[in-house]
Amino acid sequence: MRTIMLIDMDYFFAACEEIKRPELKTRPTIVGADPKEGRGRGVVMTCNYVARKFGIHSAMPISTAYKIKPDAEYLPVDYSYYEKKSGEVLSIIREYSALVEQVSIDEFFADVSGKAGSYDEALSYAEQIKSAVREKAKLPCSIGISNTKLVAKMACEKAKPNGIKLVKPDEAKSFLAQLPVGELYGVGKKTEEKLEKMGYKTVGELAKASVMDLMDHFNAFGLELHNSANAIDESEVVENYEVKSISREFTFEHDTRKDDEITKEIKELSSQVGKDVAGRSLSYRVVTLKLRYGDFIEHLHSRSIRQTSNPEEIAKTAVELYRENVDSSKKIRKLGVRASGFTEYKNQKKLF
Numbered sequence: 489m490r491t492i493m494l495i496d497m498d499y500f501f502a503a504c505e506e507i508k509r510p511e512l513k514t515r516p517t518i519v520g521a522d523p524k525e526g527r528g529r530g531v532v533m534t535c536n537y538v539a540r541k542f543g544i545h546s547a548m549p550i551s552t553a554y555k556i557k558p559d560a561e562y563l564p565v566d567y568s569y570y571e572k573k574s575g576e577v578l579s580i581i582r583e584y585s586a587l588v589e590q591v592s593i594d595e596f597f598a599d600v601s602g603k604a605g606s607y608d609e610a611l612s613y614a615e616q617i618k619s620a621v622r623e624k625a626k627l628p629c630s631i632g633i634s635n636t637k638l639v640a641k642m643a644c645e646k647a648k649p650n651g652i653k654l655v656k657p658d659e660a661k662s663f664l665a666q667l668p669v670g671e672l673y674g675v676g677k678k679t680e681e682k683l684e685k686m687g688y689k690t691v692g693e694l695a696k697a698s699v700m701d702l703m704d705h706f707n708a709f710g711l712e713l714h715n716s717a718n719a720i721d722e723s724e725v726v727e728n729y730e731v732k733s734i735s736r737e738f739t740f741e742h743d744t745r746k747d748d749e750i751t752k753e754i755k756e757l758s759s760q761v762g763k764d765v766a767g768r769s770l771s772y773r774v775v776t777l778k779l780r781y782g783d784f785i786e787h788l789h790s791r792s793i794r795q796t797s798n799p800e801e802i803a804k805t806a807v808e809l810y811r812e813n814v815d816s817s818k819k820i821r822k823l824g825v826r827a828s829g830f831t832e833y834k835n836q837k838k839l840f
């Protein structure tokens with residue numbers, strides 16, 4: 489019996505902010521771009537359930553949120569704190585399962601096959617994990633349980649917020665069948681529209697579609713759609729080998745104060761880091777520049793940016809950090825460029 493859980497943190501960024509300032513729990517709290525009194529660009533990253541009651545949701549333009557609730561709490565994204573909390577959650581889950589795969593900053597698969605002999609046991613095991621996360625990390629989460637990653641993930645969606653949902657293997661197909669195709673994991677807006685045009689409105693209808701027909705329209709993805717709709721997913725929970733940061737350093741032969749020489753080297757280091765990041769299918773959100781001066785004093789300058797997989801942003805950010813922070817009275821001996829705050833953007837697809 490394979491037993492897989494998806495543990496997904498509820499309104500994670502906003503929940504983290506509530507730890508810092510408990511009074512936010514009763515106030516509509518929105519983490520994301522600066523609303524700039526309604527003129528701000530960018531989106532809501534996460535908001536708490538008080539804000540959701542007003543119809544505010546993640547990915548909504550921040551200006552729209554501001555129109556709805558100008559007196560809400562608007563907070564900037566504090567990635568380094570969320571990462572710290574994410575790490576705490578991960579180590580709590582590891583106490584319960586030796587096989588944990590972190591999917592994103594706030595989502596974790598755990599294979600508990602060896603720990604739970606029956607699905608009833610799995611259910612009480614999930615309750616233990618949930619209360620440990622609540623007590624130790626002070627954070628709410630929801631848990632989906634099934635025998636596949638796919639169904640565990642989709643069960644978790646139905647468990648939210650703050651719930652646990654078990655879908656036993658013999659219930660998996662009927663659980664999926666009633667859902668609209670757009671809710672099937674891996675189906676985006678475009679695929680949803682295409683499937684609806686083909687006459688498949690529910691996952692149950694899609695499950696009965698001919699594989700050949702699906703493959704005609706979607707190539708290899710058609711087979712994935714067929715398998716998913718039929719609750720077939722063989723993929724395993726895979727331990728991430730942890731890449732916490734990727735960096736490159738360079739030491740000048742002679743200490744230098746020449747701006748063009750230094751920025752050229754920062755760009756070169758950034759491009760090497762960028763290649764490495766892209767090669768591992770990572771997206772990143774923190775860029776750090778290390779400057780070591782001729783007197784061996786070393787400074788680190790970091791900036792959080794919007795999560796991106798675009799390697800160009802590394803050089804852009806690193807050069808900005810250089811211009812803003814360099815002590816131009818001193819010569820530079822050594823440079824370092826680092827990217828961190830990773831999410832494996834292809835991981836979602838690996839589900840299939």
Ligand SMILES: [Mg+2]
Pocket residue numbers: 496497498499500594595
């Ligand atoms: Mg979440």
